[in-house]
Amino acid sequence: VSGLKFLEYRFFVRDLSIEFYIGIIVVIFTGLGIWVGLKFTRKKIVFVGPEFVLDVSTLERLEISKREYEVLELIAKGLSNQEIADKLFVSLNTIKTHSSNLFLKLEVSRRTQAVQKAKDLRLIP
Amino acid sequence: VSGLKFLEYRFFVRDLSIEFYIGIIVVIFTGLGIWVGLKFTRKKIVFVGPEFVLDVSTLERLEISKREYEVLELIAKGLSNQEIADKLFVSLNTIKTHSSNLFLKLEVSRRTQAVQKAKDLRLIP
DNA sequence: ATTTAAATCATCCTTTTGGGTGATCCGTTT
DNA sequence: AAACGGATCACCCAAAAGGATGATTTAAAT
Secondary structure, three states, X not given: OHHHHHHHHHHOOOOOOHHHXXXXXXXXXXXXHHHHHHHXXXXXXXXXXXXXXXXXXXXXXXXXXXXXXXXXXXXXXXOOHHHHHHHHOOOHHHXXXXXXXXXXXXXXXXXXXXXXXXXXXXXXX | OHHHXXXXXXXXXXXXXXXXXXXXXXXXXXXXXXXXXXXXXXXXXXXXXXXXXXXXXXXXXXXXXXXXXXXHHHHHOOOOHHHHHHHHOOOHHHHHXXXXXXXXXXXXXXXXXXXXXXXXXXXXX
16 A cells, blocks of 8 residues: 555655545456466366267268167177177078178278278268 | 455454454455355366277287287178178188187187177277 | 057078198298 | 297188078057
């Protein structure tokens, strides 16, 4: 306040009220507090594992059915057609049909390519 | 200040200086500023792509040769043995030998499993 | 009621892949 | 010089995968 009064004395002629000085002080120290708060806060670093978000729109665009998607997932896990058939309780032929249709829709000709492309398209993690 | 003086009047008998009140105000509003600064700071979120680091020790432990590793990479890209042979300018039989040895070392029996396991072992991204 | 899409299974045939074995060549190590 | 690991290739056989086509059933949509 003394400093402010001194400044007032030097540069102005008006006599300012004590409330005015207090207002200025409030503003200045609130600002200081904000600055300190920002300055000494550790930046909160959040490591985000690349959260997989299924691209449903692509799934729909390619008209991939639920069953085909199941087969795709199991193919991606490295299972053979026979193993997939056993796991889904259907015949090997059925799985071959599903995978064939899947390859057509994904525009690939091998299961390894299907896995690659499906990952690129965010259909599987 | 008026509020403070009122409080002083109510609960204390001493006559406190204006500097004292200003000190209190400074402390209060600096604290307020700090609070605001912390409250409205967005947490800094850093997305960390899962930086792939090749696990050389595993590669050496499994005694996977350079050529075999090359084949592994191309298998992971979805190439057929014939395509790999063309790309590396060797015969199909050579690739079959390499992939067979690779499967032995990775303890798998299919290329899709090899890709899966190689990823788990951090041999490929 | 008819159409449609999904899921199921089959048959036939071809290509790809995997497993086993053996052989040659070439550097490096012993 | 001999041994060794690596890279290369061949041949054989069996299993797996892929492509094409057709058929049946069922549930949902029109």
